[in-house]
Amino acid sequence: MSETETKATDTVRCTIDGREVVVPRGTTILHAAEKVGVKVPHYCYHPGIPSRPAMCRMCLVEVEKMPKLQPACVTPVQDGQVVRTEGANARRMRQAVLEFYLLNHPLDCPVCDQSGECKLQDYVFAEGRKHGRGTEPKRVFGRDDFGGDVLFYGDRCVMCTRCVRFMNEIAEDPRLCVVERGDRSIIDTFFEEGLAGSPWAGNIVDICPVGALVSKDFLHKQRAWDLDHTPSICPNCSQGCNIQLHVRDNAVQRLRPRPNLDVNGYWMCDYGRQRYEWMNSGERIEAAMVRESGRAKAVGWPEALARAAEALRGAAAAGVVALASPFHSNEDLAATAALVGALGGGSLLYRSELAANEVRCPGYPGLARRRELAPNGRGAELLGFRRVGDEHASGDLEELTTHGGVLIVLGDPLLDADASFGTGAQAFLYANPHTSAAARHAHFVLPVTTFAEAEGTFTNFAGRLQRFWPGLAAPGMARPAWQALWAIAAALTGQIAPTTAAEAFRRIGRQVAELEGLTYEQIGPTGAPLPASVSGSVR
Amino acid sequence: MTRPEPGRASYVRAALKGMALTFRHLVNPHKVTYQYPEERYPLSPRWRGTHRMEVHADGRPKCVACGLCPTVCPANCIRLVGGEDDNGNRYPIVYEIDEFRCIFCGMCQEVCPVEAIHVGQHYENAEYSRDRFVYDLDRLMAQDHPVTHLWDPSDPRTE
Numbered sequence: 001m002s003e004t005e006t007k008a009t010d011t012v013r014c015t016i017d018g019r020e021v022v023v024p025r026g027t028t029i030l031h032a033a034e035k036v037g038v039k040v041p042h043y044c045y046h047p048g049i050p051s052r053p054a055m056c057r058m059c060l061v062e063v064e065k066m067p068k069l070q071p072a073c074v075t076p077v078q079d080g081q082v083v084r085t086e087g088a089n090a091r092r093m094r095q096a097v098l099e100f101y102l103l104n105h106p107l108d109c110p111v112c113d114q115s116g117e118c119k120l121q122d123y124v125f126a127e128g129r130k131h132g133r134g135t136e137p138k139r140v141f142g143r144d145d146f147g148g149d150v151l152f153y154g155d156r157c158v159m160c161t162r163c164v165r166f167m168n169e170i171a172e173d174p175r176l177c178v179v180e181r182g183d184r185s186i187i188d189t190f191f192e193e194g195l196a197g198s199p200w201a202g203n204i205v206d207i208c209p210v211g212a213l214v215s216k217d218f219l220h221k222q223r224a225w226d227l228d229h230t231p232s233i234c235p236n237c238s239q240g241c242n243i244q245l246h247v248r249d250n251a252v253q254r255l256r257p258r259p260n261l262d263v264n265g266y267w268m269c270d271y272g273r274q275r276y277e278w279m280n281s282g283e284r285i286e287a288a289m290v291r292e293s294g295r296a297k298a299v300g301w302p303e304a305l306a307r308a309a310e311a312l313r314g315a316a317a318a319g320v321v322a323l324a325s326p327f328h329s330n331e332d333l334a335a336t337a338a339l340v341g342a343l344g345g346g347s348l349l350y351r352s353e354l355a356a357n358e359v360r361c362p363g364y365p366g367l368a369r370r371r372e373l374a375p376n377g378r379g380a381e382l383l384g385f386r387r388v389g390d391e392h393a394s395g396d397l398e399e400l401t402t403h404g405g406v407l408i409v410l411g412d413p414l415l416d417a418d419a420s421f422g423t424g425a426q427a428f429l430y431a432n433p434h435t436s437a438a439a440r441h442a443h444f445v446l447p448v449t450t451f452a453e454a455e456g457t458f459t460n461f462a463g464r465l466q467r468f469w470p471g472l473a474a475p476g477m478a479r480p481a482w483q484a485l486w487a488i489a490a491a492l493t494g495q496i497a498p499t500t501a502a503e504a505f506r507r508i509g510r511q512v513a514e515l516e517g518l519t520y521e522q523i524g525p526t527g528a529p530l531p532a533s534v535s536g537s538v539r
Numbered sequence: 540m541t542r543p544e545p546g547r548a549s550y551v552r553a554a555l556k557g558m559a560l561t562f563r564h565l566v567n568p569h570k571v572t573y574q575y576p577e578e579r580y581p582l583s584p585r586w587r588g589t590h591r592m593e594v595h596a597d598g599r600p601k602c603v604a605c606g607l608c609p610t611v612c613p614a615n616c617i618r619l620v621g622g623e624d625d626n627g628n629r630y631p632i633v634y635e636i637d638e639f640r641c642i643f644c645g646m647c648q649e650v651c652p653v654e655a656i657h658v659g660q661h662y663e664n665a666e667y668s669r670d671r672f673v674y675d676l677d678r679l680m681a682q683d684h685p686v687t688h689l690w691d692p693s694d695p696r697t698e
Contacts, residue, residue: 110605110652111629143627220621220629223606 014081029072029083030059040085041094041123043160043209045073048259048266048364050169056160057097058123062087069093091127098128104138104183106155114211116224120158139183146176147194148201149216149270154186157212163187163204170267170363171200187212199359199369202270206256215254217274222246222253230471231258231525233458235327235451236272237355238372240460242526243268245452245471251280252452252471260526263464269359269369279472283435285447286476296445301477305484308429308444309491312343315426318405320346324385325411326374328481329456330465331504332448333376333383334511335485336410341511342489343406350380351389351396351412370461375451379459382512382530397421410481411448414438429488431481448481449474455501456480457523459530466527467520584688587643588661590636591686592679593654599624600680601655604631608647608656616640617647634676638664649689657686 013022016029019036030040043056052074060069064082069090077083084090101120109115141154164176164187175195179188195201205215227246234241234255241264244256255276257268288304289296299307320343322336333350340346352374359369374393381387388396394416400407401418407425413436414421422428422441430442433450451458453474457465482504483497490497498504502520509516514531522528573580582588593601604621620633645658661684666672 110607111603115605220604220623223610225610226606 012077012079012081014077014079014083016083017085023077026076029061029063029070029075029077032077033061033072033083033085038085040072041119041127042073043119043158044162046162046166046207046266048170048207049162049165051165053161053165056158058094060090060093060097061085062090094123094127095129098124099132101158102128102132103134103136104155105158106138106140108156111220112153112156112211113214113219113221114156114208114224118211119209120156141186144188145194146189146201146213147196148198149274150195150201150205151214151216151219152187153212153214156210157187158210159185159187160209161187162207162209163213166204166207167198167201170203170361171198172362173198173200175201176204199269199271200267200361202273203257203267207266218254222248227253228471229256230469232452232468232471233375233460233466234268234272235375235458236275236373237269238370238375238377238461239264239272239368240375240458240464240466240527241268241272241367242466243272245276245279247471250473252276262529263460263466263527264367265364267361267364267367269361269367271359271369279450279452281434284433284475284478285435285439285445286478287447288477289442289445291441291443296442301479301484304444304446305487305491308427308446309488311427311443312339312406312429312488313492315406316343318426319403320344320406320408321349321400321403322346322408322410323349323351323388323400323412324380324409325413326350326352326372326377326380327451328376328411329451329454329468330376330379330383330459330508331456331501332410332481332485333380333385334508335482335489335504336408337383337385337511338507339408339485339489339492342492346406348383348385349388349396349400350377350385351393352377352380352387353393354391356391372461375458375460378461378463379457382459382463382514383508384511409438409442410485431484433478446481446484447476447478448484449478453478454480456482457505457520460527463530464527465515465518465523465530467523467525582660582662584660585690586660586662587645587658587687588684589638589659589664589682590641590647590674590679591657591659591661591682591684592634592676593657593686594680600631600634600676601653602631602634602676603629603653603655604634605629605652607650607652611646611650613644613646614640614642631676634679636674636679638672638674639669645687645689648687659684659686661685 010025011022012025016033016036017038021032021036023032033040040059042059044053054071054074059072061072062084063070144152146152167176168174175189176187178185180186205213226248230245232243232245234243242258242260244258245252246254255273257264257266259266287298288301290299290304290307320340322340324333324336337348352372354371355373358371361367397417401421402424404424405426407422407428410431417438421438428442429444430439431446431448433448439445451468453470453472455470457467459465486497498507505520595601609617609619616637618635619631621629622632624630648657
């Protein structure tokens, strides 16, 4: 094609199922169809995997003036082309392809974990034959432990090779391959090496369109249709992968990546994926407590907040120290900073764990398990918190242990604190979702929510603000920390406390000039980068 | 309604008519009373009573814990926790039906892909305490009453 011709027609106009669409030259039929809302069935094509083998034969569509059906995932649209995905030939072909898939499929949907989110189930239900015609016995492979968290049921496999290609092209760690030919072909690992130790292997469970690859952790745990999906942010490192919390019975059952091409693509690491149990922990503080003559007494929120405000005001003259956890949202941390500000200022500290090294995803630049194993260290720095402690989020508590004025601890479990922690403080406020022995000397213990139970934002390592939504119901009287801390700050200054998370976020603009005017609507479901003027260390 | 004036009507004829009916039934009794419990009312094959879980020959429940019955149950009376047994088969670790909550619609039997859970031809369920009405898996497997035959439109015998 000559240079001038390319310039003359950078876009092409075609008709798909009677709907006209204008797309850039080179767009595949599948993408063009997506643009006009026509979903072409497919197995082997995955938007996150570069290679397009066009081997599943599910996306075959009719193209006018072409004698045979064309695979929509690799055929680029031409100008004036007329494509029919619902033509009689295409339908007949899909039905035949599905019948082939079911020749050896065990139809064990009742015991299959994929059931309910299975593409084979969906397509056969929509377009497949009502009854099979096969009389031959089905070939049986049984199941194979692939190592790591992955279990392989060979009988259910449709040979789309998404898993093989993911390991080759995204994880760049070729550990899977197709062995044998014809109906005996099967996915296998090399020798007994397996997938153990691969930091990205969990993704092949997500991209498997059928139940061939299932998670051992999720095996037989819940049915897919029973799970509620809540958009959230992975809290296990500062990458801030967009995820979904899959929730049932008020407990997170598994984490799944949520596509966001600016952060994590379609993927997340196994490290983050496996760490969700703490969100379901039952060791929670459920009532606000006030220390009275040496004993902690459960009181209502209004009383706890009023008495805390009074005690903090009285003790502020001797200095204020706040230690926060970067597992808390920007809203919570900003409320802590606002409370310290209302008390006349003091030091803002945070501790977080640093892994020895980054675990990069070779096939998706920009995605890695970052060193900082907390979601909001960057947000804490931005809000004026200073990093203390060592790489295990411990140490540097000497100053706090002997501190004599106001001591505020938000979220930090204080595992390394000694028994006398907080005894010197005139007013020790401890706000934490989980119970901790270090709270024994606290004058005020406030039950607050985890990120999974509240709305808020995290700032990831690159300074990208991302929202998360509540997926769990908070236990007992627990409230978001920003609500409680803002209420105390408001009582001290006479301001009006924010009543919603969105309002609490807008208040951050008063503390951090870069966030001025930014709202939840502008951040949206996929996040927004901070203005370029904000710089800082990247962990 | 118009009634005859008091003292102008005779009730003899009506009384005799009533007595005639009584005597007719005395000599040709049309029995409606069953001598329960010696005598039982025959149940329809489509009678839907308390549940029964079918078992394999080796005593395992046929249930594979697919989760369809708790999903379809309109009364939300089935509690199911699935798991894996020693042979790698999916099976119900917990399977409970609250028979008080159950509305005996029979949809659990209809939806079951392995013909494990059935409603039964049974109605004698009296217990001394309410909690005994939550039937657990062992109890459902131990039930031995005949199971309900669902209506099959193509089979006239089930009509």
